[in-house]
Amino acid sequence: MNINHAASCFRGILARESLRFLNQRARFFAALVRPLVWLFIFAAGFRSVLGVSIIPPYQTYVLYEEYITPGLLGMIMLFNGMQSSLSMVYDREMGSMRLLLVSPLPRWFLLLSKLLAGVGVALLQVYVFLLIAWFWEVRPPVAGYFMVIPALILSGLMLGALGLMLSSFVTQLENFAGVMNFVIFPMFFASSALYPLWRVRDSSEMLYWIANLNPFTHAVEFVRFALYLEFNWQAGLITLLCTLFFLAVAIWGYDPLRGFLPRKGGAAA
């Protein structure tokens, strides 16, 4: 693979995703409103009910708003990853995915570039959210804003790869929207995004284990620790392994031997 060609291709995909994003400003605000509603309304309302004791990476008691902020960053990445994959199913139905896949570069590189470009767009949303949260008194250490970037990229890749994997097996746009509901909400609620796992364990041992098996929990914890200048090896490793697994299955799913087009009655002859 020629490096200059690969770089040019990645720039093109990133530019396309950014331009599409800028042309769909409503999508940007919609994506931002969701976590802000959780921060401004849900967190404020539950502040007194859901007390959080001192747990790593926090050095002291924190307000509930501060606790759920990494979870809300995860929420942005999760919705963005799924949205990006939804757009792949749409592109596949509309045909522009064909244009990408017949480009003279390895397919794994094309798919990875598309994922990374989606993560780049999500990062923009994350930092706008963090800026607004700063005015809401959610103020992690300044260095945390930089330290969290690799964790956000890896988490975004993992969630994007999960969406890509699902998109490679789902044949129709309508079905994919349904699948998203079965993925996004259970993943988000059965995780440490909204409440620490020790609290979950107090109420349900089973839910605690489910949350522990949920890759989203580890992505959120990886982001949480990085935002407070700590490195959570376990969460980082699990996020990395899940990323590699989802990516490998997605690339297999888009393999020409399987065919990338829907085959149930949709095989264009």
Added chain:
Amino acid sequence: MTTDTNASLSARNINFSFGRKPVLDNVEINVPNGKFVALLGQNGAGKTTLFSIITGLYAAHGGEISIGGFDLRKNTQRALGSIGVVFQRPTLDRDLTVRQNLRYFCNLHGISAADAHKRIDIALAGYGLSDLHKRKVTQLSGGQQRRVELARATLHDPRFLLLDEPTVGLDHANRMEFVSNVKALCKERSLGVLWATHLMDEVEDADYVYILHHGKILFEGGSEDLLETHGKNSIAELYSHLTSKQADAKIL
């Protein structure tokens, strides 16, 4: 037509099936440089599947494909870099402008920014699209969108042009204009063209004709030879004659 590994396209013994349902059965197609070759077939004949195989979207279950002299299986990227494609369904990004779409394509093919700028200007001028370059795709007519797709398909100087029913949805005047644009390209750049269609008037004077029927090449030959051999006046008449003969044989 004999197979030629230096041709724009050489496909030999292509087999493909969806599950147990065979879709292509030992298909052989050869497109020499500078020739306009028509692939005729009704809906469901296997044209789009064949095109998906030639563009690497599907992998054939048997056979060999060479594009611009590069083996598709062994030298996939160079082979794909030699193809210009106009798909059956529009593949322009509707959220982007004409120029942004062309720029995106240049990026995918590793064309440098300065070179891309020049090529895009030339292509837009060549298809009378210069005034539309800042317009969003949604603001273009169907005919204009197809012209943009044709301009895009040739930006990287391909050796082989593949068109899968590219005039679907266009009115007669736009269809004929599109056909003449492609024929001009074929001659000027010595580009091999494979044009799949079920609209016979588009391919009346093709250099060579393949008729794909139920996944098999039913007949092939120079259009004039085929007409003469079968005593018909047009490709449309010939096609109807050959496919109905085949249907009768099946019934018997």
